[in-house]
Each structure stands twice: as structure tokens, then as C-alpha cells.
Amino acid sequence: MAAEMVLSDSAAWGSQELTNAAAAVAKAAAVGKEGGKGPAAAPRAAQGAMVVVVGAGPAGLLAAHFLARHHGCRVEVYDRRGHPGPIPIRPGDEDDDDRAFALAMNVRGGGAVAAAGLDPAAFTSVPGTHMCEVRDTVLARGDGLPRVGGGRGSAITIAFDQPRVVGSRQAFVRALLHQVEQQQAAAAAAAGGSAKGGSVAFHWGQPFVSADLAARTATFEKGEVGATFSVEYDLLVAADGYWSRVRRAAERQAADLCVTTSPPNHQYKVVRGLRPVPHLRLGPAAGQSGYGSLFMVTEAKAGVRAAGGGPPGSFFMSQPSEEAGVTAVLSMVHARWQGLEGGTAAAYRELLRVGYPSLPDSWAEEMAAQLAVRPLYDTGMQVHASQLHAPGVVLLGDAGHAVSPATSNGMNSALEDALVLSQALEACGGDLAALPERYTAARLEDAHALQWMDRAMSALVGRGGAAAALKASLVARVILSKATGGWVRPHALVLLKDGSLPYGEAARQVRRDAAVAKLVATGLGVALVAAWLKGKAH
Ligand SMILES: Cc1cc2nc3c(=O)[nH]c(=O)nc-3n(C[C@H](O)[C@H](O)[C@H](O)COP(=O)(O)OP(=O)(O)OC[C@H]3O[C@@H](n4cnc5c(N)ncnc54)[C@H](O)[C@@H]3O)c2cc1C
Known part of the structure; x- marks a missing residue:
């Protein structure tokens, strides 16, 4: 039997149990008393103001919803991609392939979703979202996975105090969008077609190109190559991910905004639709309800150390739904992919045999075959910004503070950013002109602390x-x-x-x-x- 140790990470410790968001409100209020830095801009009421959100990822969707429903803004969301698709998601949907890794939403992200008036419980209870709840994570070395007839090595199980929701990024985006669109339609119908209490409109397949911060205009590309159009805004929300073009445009025009980035040191591939094996408790047994586990399996024999820390190779395994089967993400440092890419399934079979000998035998062939043909993705760069705003612009999620996947906090912090933005707007009495600076005051320390811990986590293996x-x-x-x-x-x-x-x-x-x-x-x-x-x- 694999030795198993159960650790509890209970969160119940009374008065110390603050959230970032609650602490952020206090900080934002303090900045209000001091009056903030620089000359005060003329107040601009949020009610009825035009907000342009660039990026319909977790940060952009939740921010759009907060600003429309809670502050009465007219929000226009632009994304360079097409509509992500409806719920239910067909099992094996090709759209969901894009970055179909196992993201875990914890109480931080779920709390922000609930505070917006959306329902995080629907992410798993509505059929066809292909997400599951997990209540623990199993950490194992490649030769230490629990095996059907007993096995070598050891696995550590870390029990969560609150279950987490696991799914792909795209599945989270669809689930959020589904609810935002539903509430938007209901609000518009209740207001007789004109949503007086704010509105959200989506523009798919229209990438952001540039912005003029002084004139408060943003330029987007139309469907046809080279055709562009500009829109005026009162607030521009940069939620366009770690490679943010909005952030780069703002950096060129705002002297106070300095950004440093470090390139990703890992790349990953996704293997999908593996048949569940009962001895790995990845999801509820067929026909039963209940929780699954999230597995993280690091290589048995690490050949190359990751530059800047981090395990050189890991598998993340989850079972988002019974129909979708098991999803496994292989993440490795760049150097380990070299020599494998462009190779045959045999090379991957050998990697699995040596690095992960206790993976279920029935998976080896299927995994190797998929790994040989699946696309390789970068895990995303780390982004460190001196502040989270520029004149008339706020930076949310990965656009402002991308971290490595090791922290499991990228999406959770992105969702919390939207809540902090909303609370900062409340704290400055609904004045959009004061919001960018307030938002930085409320969020920057936490954003930098998260990045510091991201590096500390990598140092753990150093x-x-x-x-x-x-x-x-x-x-x-x-x-x-x-x-x-x-x-x-x-x-x-x-x-x-x-x-x-x-x-x-x-x-x-x-x-x-x-x-x-x-x-x-x-x-x-x-x-x-x-x-x-x-x-x-x-
Ligand atoms: C392998 C891996 C595992 C991860 N695991 C976890 C986890 O367990 N838990 C967790 O919390 N986080 C995790 N993350 C991080 C998480 O995916 C990101 O932090 C999160 O998606 C950030 O959300 P966002 O809304 O800021 O940006 P994104 O999700 O990147 O969304 C940005 C949006 O902007 C759009 N866009 C980009 N450029 C433009 C443009 N020019 N014009 C218009 N639109 C544009 C994109 O199409 C996209 O829709 C993981 C990441 C990776 C790579």
C-alpha cells in the first residue's frame, strides 16, 4: 500500500480570518482620507458611465458584471476570440481544448463570484459544465502513486477545508458568461428593454489594438484584416491576460507605470478522455455523486532542474465529469520537451515508463499517442507592475500580476481583483475618476505579496x-x-x-x-x- 498522510488545512481561526477583499476596502478608505497622490481629477459618476473591458476571461467577465449590476455602468466587453460556446459543453468539444488544464477555484475565487450575485455552486450542479468538486489534493512522485494491488513510494493527501471546483479555463469562462448573460437578459427584460441599472454588451472576435489615454479612446480591429474602429471610454479595464496589449499601451503613455516580465520556464500538453481507474479517486464513482481529488505527480527521477526553481516535470490529473473522463496535464521545463517534440509516441512511452512508472498501465499507450500529437502551450510569463493603474485605466488579473501555475491562484486572484475593484469604487463614492488610484492602493500590496510567494514556492525545490x-x-x-x-x-x-x-x-x-x-x-x-x-x- 502506498503510505498516505492526511494533513488538514483548516481555515477556521476566528477573528484572524480576513479576506484580501475586506482588507483592501480599509486600505482604499485610508487613501481617500489622505486624498491620494497627484492632482485630483474632476469627479466622474460611475452610474451611466462608459466602461470598456478588454478581455472576456475570468477577470474581465466578473469585473464587467460588478460594474454593470452593482454600479450602473454601461459596459462594453471586447475579446479577440469568438464566443466561447454555450452550456452544456459537449464532451470532447474542440473549443475546450484551448488551455484545457485543471484550474481549481477555491474560496477566494468562489467568494468573489458569490459577492457579485452569481452562483458558484451552479458550476458543478448544472449538467454539462464539465467541472467537478475536489476535496483534497494528492501529491506523489512518479513511482509513488497508489496502485491497484499495493505499490511502492508514498503519497501525501492534503485535505481542503472547503471543496474546490476544478475545470478548464474555458469551462470557467463559459460558466461565468452563461450566468452573466442570463442576468443581463433578465435585467433588460425587467427594465422594459432598456437596462437602466447598467448593461453589459459583448463584442467577440475584435482584438484591442491601441489606446490614447489622454483622449480616452480605445481602438479595436474589426473582422476584416486592417480595418479598425475607436470607442470612447470613461474607464478602460485591462483584463487581457499576461501578454496584455492594454498594459503595454498604458506603459508607453504613463511614466509611473513600470512593468517587468519574466518568461515562462514550463510548457505543457493536455491529454483528455482517459478512462477512470477506481483506485485513483479522481472523481465520483460512476452514477454516484460526491467529491474527487486533484492529483499532482512529479517525476520519479528528475533529470533537469527548472531554471528559477519548480519541479522539472509534473502531471496534474482530474476528472471534470463522468462523460469527459480523466484529464491529465503534463507540465515540464523547456529543456525536457526538446528532443521529444516532433518525435513519435515511442519517445513519450519511454518518458512515462522512466518518469512515471506507477501511472495506470491502461493509460500508457493512450497518453503517449496523444502527447505525440497534442499542441504545446507556454504556462505564461510572470508580470510585475509598479502600480495597477494608469490615467483612466486599471489592470486586472494576469494583465497586472500574472504568477506561475504553482500557486493555483492566478484565476482566484483575478476573480478577487474584480471584487476589490468594485469595493474600491464603493469606497470612493462611485467616482470613476478616483477609482484607478484607489484600486492600486487597495490591491498592490497583495499582488506583490502573491508574486513573492510564487517565487518562494519555486524556491522550495531549490x-x-x-x-x-x-x-x-x-x-x-x-x-x-x-x-x-x-x-x-x-x-x-x-x-x-x-x-x-x-x-x-x-x-x-x-x-x-x-x-x-x-x-x-x-x-x-x-x-x-x-x-x-x-x-x-x-
Ligand atoms: C497550466 C496552468 C494551470 C493553472 N492552474 C490554475 C489554478 O489551479 N488555479 C488558478 O487560480 N489559476 C490557475 N492558472 C492561472 C489562470 O489560468 C490565469 O491566472 C487566469 O486565467 C487569468 O485570468 P484573466 O482573466 O486575468 O486572463 P485570461 O484568462 O488570460 O483571459 C484574458 C482574455 O483576454 C483576451 N485577449 C487577449 N488579448 C486580447 C486583445 N488584444 N484584445 C481583446 N482580447 C484579448 C483573451 O482572448 C482572453 O479571453 C493556471 C494557468 C496555467 C497556464
């Missing part, structure tokens, strides 16, 4: 004093938390995955814990040397 202190503090917290029945809180990196800590608070805890671990290790070292010297003297 060598040296900093990595050792981090590992020691993580293990110490796990043991103490278990021994005291949860009185000692789990490590902040564990809570980060669960979504129950503001990012800034989590980063402070991680730093503090690592400093204590260093101090204890140094103290022990000094005591040992002293004891040894004393023994020698006798």
Missing part, C-alpha cells in the same frame, strides 16, 4: 539556506498543527492554496516562519558546537 529554512518551517508547521489539533495554524503556503488568507498577511507569515527556522537552526548549531567543545575540554 538548495541553499533560504530553501532549507522554508522547508523546515513548512514541516514544523505541519507537525505542530497536527499535534495541537489545529491550534497552531498550518503554514501560510498551504493556506494560500486554500484561499483563506490575504496575500500580504500570508507573505508576512512565511517570512516570519523562515526567520524563526533560521534562528532555531543557528541556536541548535551553536549549542551543539558548545557541547562538543565542552566534551573535548574534559
